Amino acid sequence: MTRIKRGVAAHKRRKNLLKRAKGFDNRRSTNFALAREALLHADKYAYRDRRNKKRDFRALWLIRVGAALRENGTNWSKFAGILKKENIKINRKMLAELAVQYPGEFDKMVKSLI
Numbered sequence: 001m002t003r004i005k006r007g008v009a010a011h012k013r014r015k016n017l018l019k020r021a022k023g024f025d026n027r028r029s030t031n032f033a034l035a036r037e038a039l040l041h042a043d044k045y046a047y048r049d050r051r052n053k054k055r056d057f058r059a060l061w062l063i064r065v066g067a068a069l070r071e072n073g074t075n076w077s078k079f080a081g082i083l084k085k086e087n088i089k090i091n092r093k094m095l096a097e098l099a100v101q102y103p104g105e106f107d108k109m110v111k112s113l114i
Contacts, residue, residue, distance in 0.1 A: 014032050017032065017035055017036060017039065018030065018032065018035055020035075020039055021035035021038055021039055024038050057093075058092065060096070061092040061093050061095070061096035062076065062092060062096075064096040064099050064100055065079075065092060065095045065096050065099055067099075068099035068100075068103065068106055068107075068110075069110065071107075072107055072110045072111065072114070073114075074110065074114055079110065079113070079114075082113050082114065083113070086113065088113075
């Protein structure tokens with residue numbers, strides 16, 4: 001039976017891992033063992049922050065809508081109640097886009113509902 005050498009596969013695996021660690025500092029970008037450890041942490045943070053990004057954007061939309069509503073003399077709580085009572089289903093992201101991109105139209109909408 002012939003001998004199986006795994007050098008090619010091991011080299012490819014190490015090369016791919018080091019490619020993923022390219023922007024890291026010092027030996028974490030060139031040393032296989034340190035790069036592997038750094039990538040374990042990097043992947044953990046990336047997984048966590050993909051979820052946190054949704055939380056952060058929702059908070060940003062609420063801040064933007066709240067600021068636009070305060071200019072019109074109301075607040076988010078009252079405005080959300082009016083939208084629910086009028087059965088208007090528009091999400092916070094679209095409200096924030098309206099408030100930032102088309103402030104005149106947003107003001108008209110708020111005035112017509114209040």
